[in-house]
Amino acid sequence: MSQVKQALDGNRLALSKLITKIENGESESTEILDELFPFTNRGHIIGITGPSGSGKSSLVNQFVRELITRNDPPPHIAVIAVDPTSPFTGGAILGDRIRMRDVFEYPSVFIRSMASRGAFGGIAAATAAVAQVLDAVGFDPIIIETVGAGQSEVEIAGLAYTTIVVEAPGLGDDIQAAKAGILEIADIMVVNKSDKPTALSTAQSLEAMLAIRMELAYGVKKTGNWTIPLIKTNAINAGGITELIQAVESHRRYLIESGEWERKRRKNMETFLDRLIQNQLLDQWQHSHQAQDKQALLQAILDKEITPYQAVRQLI
């Protein structure tokens, strides 16, 4: 039985190996993704983003645990951790992993950290490919956790059908995600650590900002009838987790009924296709050119004999 069939059959080891091949851009990647493609577009891709220190990972932990304990049989849930500061990722030090251990132990949960940018020319594209694999083999939901800063993280959040932005009181500067333009991408807002004394004022600031955003959205370019909920959570005692799950489920229904799901799917697929085209063009060009040509021109640029643009005109 092929590795792809094994993965579709629920074999975790086969699945891990497939993902590694795709991350490394091995030559089989194309066939793997081709073979899995007919099975895609079933899982709900949920993005969870927010500044480090917002307790995002603990929230994911609670969210996953609640989904599993309230459903029988437990759903198959995948978590892709892209946040370099997340305890899910390989970069974690200082014992952070311990916090997440309980979720690791559920047999229906699959956790994968994205460490490298892969061979797709960017971590966003690599994450998209891995999400396709997890979708095809039947995970639902697929949770992508990113840190709420940086362009590549916003791109990754763009993959999600539902994006949850997590804030917390007392992170030095108030409401960091709002500053980073992260608020723009929220379908659901969460104020975590709601037991902290300043949680109320954080929630009020966010509510004011959301009101402005909703007004803009409805006044200038009416994009839909979704009202962004603001949910207060406490990842320590699981406060607010039920409300969060309800909000996610109600957003999923909204997406399907409004046609937003299909629009989003088209947009994601177009981005993925554009990236494939770009990679393919570069591959072809590299195969038909001598590496020395480029190196000679690079030297000429460094010697200021020609400019970079003149070099490109000579090369192509």
Add this chain to the structure above:
Amino acid sequence: MSQVKQALDGNRLALSKLITKIENGESESTEILDELFPFTNRGHIIGITGPSGSGKSSLVNQFVRELITRNDPPPHIAVIAVDPTSPFTGGAILGDRIRMRDVFEYPSVFIRSMASRGAFGGIAAATAAVAQVLDAVGFDPIIIETVGAGQSEVEIAGLAYTTIVVEAPGLGDDIQAAKAGILEIADIMVVNKSDKPTALSTAQSLEAMLAIRMELAYGVKKTGNWTIPLIKTNAINAGGITELIQAVESHRRYLIESGEWERKRRKNMETFLDRLIQNQLLDQWQHSHQAQDKQALLQAILDKEITPYQAVRQLI
């Protein structure tokens, strides 16, 4: 007089307009960069990165002020703020800009925030092009401020000849940048907010990590003779700023004497050239293809008649 000549002559308005054209990818961009290219490779590009809440912006402020007041005539200093949470950028709210006002008022300082990804296919490439312009018109140093998380930010930091990584005590999780692998790129480490009670333990943890890194660097792959200094600063009362300036100057001397400057320059130029080649290939392909072809194939993918890879093979 052309805008480029005006900018080379010190005209700020002309300079701003040139940068906007380049950010927007206007057709003139190529000629502008071509014309400026012979004047590049003079300024010292300094990257300053660290988590938001580390007081990075205030530190940049102090650093710039000190450079200006200690030199006569004052140097021409450019600051490119890529950090979306920075008070330099357009995304800033909540009155943060006030903190930076004094630096804004020095006539020899030029501040520019990078808001959009530009037409270069990424904010890292756009930042590289803007840094080239600022270098050509005579700014030295050129300071690039980024937030220490996310792949694009690490790429941007890669443009710098000298990278300063800023940490501060009490940012929720200990030593966030270390986790994010940011430590790997540091030429100079700073512990800011050194007046805080926990500053000492933060500094000690960092020193231990640096020791490990230096050992690795010298044991496994000897990369040079630079010892990464750890400097304690306090951006409120300018404590440690003199030491920081000395460390930056001594790193610049090290780069030039060791040949690292030229190696770094070659590496940056190769990255820039690769990006130009990629953009050029995509441009040519788009000009020779009908947009409808791609849209028809996209629809076929969405209908699961073909896979994304089959579509690319048909297109190219």
